[in-house]
Amino acid sequence: MSQLTSDAATSEQQEPRHSVRRTSWPAWATPALVFGALIAYPFVMQDSAAHNIGILALTYAIAASGWNLLGGYTGQVSFGHALYFGTGAYVTALLVRAGWSPWLAIALSLPVAAALAVVTGYPVFRLRNHYYSIATIAVAEIAFLLVTNTSWLGRSNGLELPITEQSLANLQFSLQDKRPYYFVALALFALAAGGLALFLRGRSGSYVRAIRDDQFAAAAVGIPVHRYKLAAATVSGAVTALAGGFYVMYVLFIDPQSGLGLDLSVSFTLMAVLGGAGRFWGPLLGAWVLVIVQDVTRHEFSGTGRSIDLLIYGALITIVAVTEPGGILALVQRLVKRVRRTEATP
């Protein structure tokens, strides 16, 4: 059974960068295309429900991108990222209730989440594979139970945020036209993507990928494995907290289930994997797909009283795992490659 251990197979999820991007496809083209489409979306789709979908998709895309740094690029599969999302949401909620500016509150929640990532990560990163994954569940669930039993955090009733004057400074806008929320979410996503890209570009990026592919080999060539796992966890936690901070300002309410639940942690993982774990735009794609699937199935079948969204959701995830573990992006890349090959040999 020892031959089947995890590290060997991870190279499979790596992107076949060299073979696909061989011809004139400049580095700025993909981001330009992605952000172009994201900016166009709220003008093409006019109704408020579509804007709501976009806002949620972008929020979850930030959180799932945060997960992706640790789970997809560093190979530490966390099932407890709701801890950071919840930290962002609760810290922001508490400070805004105390009269702080939401922007300042969100900004302050990031170092809190990062510190939490270091404190919990320091002991937990000694564990490998499934022991690590179960430990992340344990840590997040303990946080869930603590919040549920703490009165100044609202227990299971949650915390409500005051409705204030609509302005960018208050991060509150009209509910008729949700586009301002959408563009704030988009700006925060761009901020998160930029931060992640910076981390993944240089030495730290190569180091964490080496840790994912074989942590013993990485240690053997002198990479400080533990330190770089912690660095990745810190950035990952802060990015996920950013999503939580924005989420609570959009919904103006947070409770343990929506901020710290196991289901939430799992959905970050699923979004990243569905789109493509260890691929930069994977979580963004996965978040959009899952939010849309959820919304469509909820509307189409709501009349029957029996929800079908979980059925489709589950089937979709299983099919992706069975056919292309690299996610939808890998599937697309494979198709593109096949098309190019047929073009090259007429």
Added chain:
Amino acid sequence: MTDLAQAIVNGILIGAVFALVAVGLTLIYGVMDIVNFAHGEMLMLGMYSSFFAWSLFGLDPLVSLPMTGLAIALTGALMYYGVIARVLGKSPLAQIIATFGVQVFLRGLAQFLWTPDTRTVTGPWADDLRIRVAGVVIGGPQLIMAIGAVVTTGAVALFMNRTRTGGAIRAAGEDPSAASLMGINPQRMYALAWVIAGAATGVAGGLLMNGYSSSPTAGVTFVLMAFVVVALGGFGSIAGAAVAGLLVGVAQGVVGLYAPSYTLAAALALYLLVVLVRPQGLLGTR
């Protein structure tokens, strides 16, 4: 004092059930290194089978145990050939996600077919039983579940360690290529492991219906404990799961005496404490 004794006894009884729920999970892991995240949903299907055997045919959950075992054994086989066999040798993340997908699917299926209502077997035979020893009360359902758990866990452990087939399954798990040179078909052994794990999980579901209700999310409560128990005992170790189950049960029972809202937190904290000292779990090898 009686309170403490009662808490410990309760803890041991529920701990046995935790161990039973964990057996199928640790068996699959030990043989093929896969954490089955759909385990709780297999348990949930076992609970529903038991419920329907009672509501449609009037069978007591104890009488229908062989049937629930068989039903979930079949589910296990289906899951192996339908999904697991197709992700063998792929990345661990792909395997995790595949079983996750099945989990979400099965929960959705239960919700779709049987609605989110909770289903309870009213007045099972075990309810009539009640034992009182030196002020400590043992309820019939608790006792029946614990006895069933010990018997089932023991049976699985005996089968895996003492029979030729069990040895062949373990061999396929240790080294598939060497095993196939010895005339063992690893694929078939994997399938058999899923069937056995399914049977044990189905029996666990049937036993649980003596004291718990079924619902589409019934598996979640137990499976979180099962994960903790399996990891605490050491992934793949049946004896470890048994020890860890009892330990977690007693810890929960005792903590419940003083801080009832922190029983689950106690179990999770116990896991963290143990693996931070012994990263491979209590009886794990790696």
